[in-house]
Amino acid sequence: MRVLTLPSTLASRHTVLERLWAVAGGVSVRTKILGIVLALTTVLGLGVTWQVRAVMYRVFIGELENRGQSVLSDLAGRSVDPILLNNTFAVYELLNETVANHPDALYAFVLDPSGQVLAHTFGADGFPTALLMLNPAPATGTGHLRYLSELGRVHDFSTLILDGRGGSVHLGLSERRLQGVVDAVTGQMLLTTVLVAMVGIAAATLLTNLLTRPIRNLVQATTEVGHGNLTVRAPHWADDEIGALADAFNQMVADLDASRQAIAEKDAARTRLLEQLINAQEEERKRIARELHDSVGQALSSLMLGLKMLAPMDHPDVVRRQAEELHRQVVTILEQVRVLSRQLRPSVLDDLGLAALGWSKTAALGAEHLGK
Numbered sequence: 001m002r003v004l005t006l007p008s009t010l011a012s013r014h015t016v017l018e019r020l021w022a023v024a025g026g027v028s029v030r031t032k033i034l035g036i037v038l039a040l041t042t043v044l045g046l047g048v049t050w051q052v053r054a055v056m057y058r059v060f061i062g063e064l065e066n067r068g069q070s071v072l073s074d075l076a077g078r079s080v081d082p083i084l085l086n087n088t089f090a091v092y093e094l095l096n097e098t099v100a101n102h103p104d105a106l107y108a109f110v111l112d113p114s115g116q117v118l119a120h121t122f123g124a125d126g127f128p129t130a131l132l133m134l135n136p137a138p139a140t141g142t143g144h145l146r147y148l149s150e151l152g153r154v155h156d157f158s159t160l161i162l163d164g165r166g167g168s169v170h171l172g173l174s175e176r177r178l179q180g181v182v183d184a185v186t187g188q189m190l191l192t193t194v195l196v197a198m199v200g201i202a203a204a205t206l207l208t209n210l211l212t213r214p215i216r217n218l219v220q221a222t223t224e225v226g227h228g229n230l231t232v233r234a235p236h237w238a239d240d241e242i243g244a245l246a247d248a249f250n251q252m253v254a255d256l257d258a259s260r261q262a263i264a265e266k267d268a269a270r271t272r273l274l275e276q277l278i279n280a281q282e283e284e285r286k287r288i289a290r291e292l293h294d295s296v297g298q299a300l301s302s303l304m305l306g307l308k309m310l311a312p313m314d315h316p317d318v319v320r321r322q323a324e325e326l327h328r329q330v331v332t333i334l335e336q337v338r339v340l341s342r343q344l345r346p347s348v349l350d351d352l353g354l355a356a357l358g359w360s361k362t363a364a365l366g367a368e369h370l371g372k
Contacts, residue, residue: 041193041197052186057179060181072159079161083166104178110167135170156170233253299332
């Protein structure tokens, strides 16, 4: 027999989903809506901010590279005459002017054909020798190298002057200013995200109040109905699904109230009928007691008197006539007893059953009682 088992990964994932569902189901609708709005606003805000930041960074870096190549080409062309005239000071002034006129320019220096520094813009701090072999100028075109320094990420551009006969020129551009712009825009977008989230939470709070207030009223009305108060009604807030639910609830409560009133009326009618039946039975007992006392009692007394009169008689004809008279009295008493017994329990009960005669007997007794 093969037993199929779930992999441990699927089982653990199913357990995690059940726990998350249990946590989500344990909070109120208002909390769910606020959480969804806050999560969507945060995710969308962070996503848009990250996307804008990435696009801005790519655009700014592309513009920085293009500007670096353009400035480097201009600097290489303008430095030809001073180098040919061996005017080192003019080259120095040209480098300083270039760095001063471009806010992203960090440094510039020129190497002679032998690789020695001809002029630079590092001032009194001295020229960092590590830059000599960092980005050698290519034989054709422009060399470009990015590296990380104490001042942040730096783009080093290099190119030959007069195909290397005049040496090479290097230009360093920093990303600090552009990174600051990107950071400033990112901060503004994050602040906007926070403001939008606050507005969204406020709007969601208002919306949840509009949505959950009728539900809370409906829950309160349901609790009142559970305690037996069928006069409570849920307010009709709007002609939407919740309003239709409130109307259905009110109709149900009204039907329950009507049913309870009908049951109460039936119970009251049953109680009155039982009281009338008991009264009729009591009257019937009184009537039978009177008949026993009036008819059967008097007949028995007469019979006893006749028996006493029979004892002293000696003549046979007189005794016979007296015995016949006593016999007739006994027959009369037995007939009266039979009549009373039939009234107490008619034979039709045995023929048709108690249920067949119960209503007619009760009705007769009730009619007799009412007639009296």
